[in-house]
Amino acid sequence: MNRSCVNCLKSLVLSLNFLCWMIHSKFASLITSFWPIYPANTLVVTGTIVTCFFVLLFVLMLVELAMACVFLVYSRKIDAYFEEDLMRSLDIYRQSSSENNTDIKKDFDTVHYLFRCCGVHGEADWKGDIPISCCTEDPCNTLNPVNWPEGCLVKLRDWFASNYVSTGAGVVTLFIIQVQYIQSSSFICLSITVPLFCHISRSGLGY
Numbered sequence: 001m002n003r004s005c006v007n008c009l010k011s012l013v014l015s016l017n018f019l020c021w022m023i024h025s026k027f028a029s030l031i032t033s034f035w036p037i038y039p040a041n042t043l044v045v046t047g048t049i050v051t052c053f054f055v056l057l058f059v060l061m062l063v064e065l066a067m068a069c070v071f072l073v074y075s076r077k078i079d080a081y082f083e084e085d086l087m088r089s090l091d092i093y094r095q096s097s098s099e100n101n102t103d104i105k106k107d108f109d110t111v112h113y114l115f116r117c118c119g120v121h122g123e124a125d126w127k128g129d130i131p132i133s134c135c136t137e138d139p140c141n142t143l144n145p146v147n148w149p150e151g152c153l154v155k156l157r158d159w160f161a162s163n164y165v166s167t168g169a170g171v172v173t174l175f176i177i178q179v180q181y182i183q184s185s186s187f188i189c190l191s192i193t194v195p196l197f198c199h200i201s202r203s204g205l206g207y
Contacts, residue, residue, distance in 0.1 A: 105131075119151050120152060
């Protein structure tokens, strides 16, 4: 299977190289029915693709800025929604049977193990039906278990707060990269379209 993919990729690259060679070759006039090989048409298609890429990057950058502003303005409400979602997931975990909602159970157990916490605000959230993942011992003494005293909400808040700097640095880096891409794509687009339009207007081709 991998060999077939490599052969297919080689054939595709060879075909594209042949096409590029024909575009700048004097033999291009022999193939009159294949209009995409003409340089003018190729430049138009390339400029359109670069322009679409520029627009998509610009829209994506605006969406990221809007999400960052919403997160900063409504950070308290987001924290309240996060707490409500955790409580809702805990209730689903507590009221479900052993075969239902396995994803929620695995995620909650993973949070218990990683952050060494129990429940949202504490083990009282489980109302007596405390899962074994809250136990501090391994293996757990099921007759007299000792559970983690702290809730997971505080631990998760501290974890998010400790990653604010790295997350912000990543967002700024991504923003700078996108700005560079936008500048590059706009420069390429202008370098293609402006000479093409000047040539068309001088030659009177009427495109």
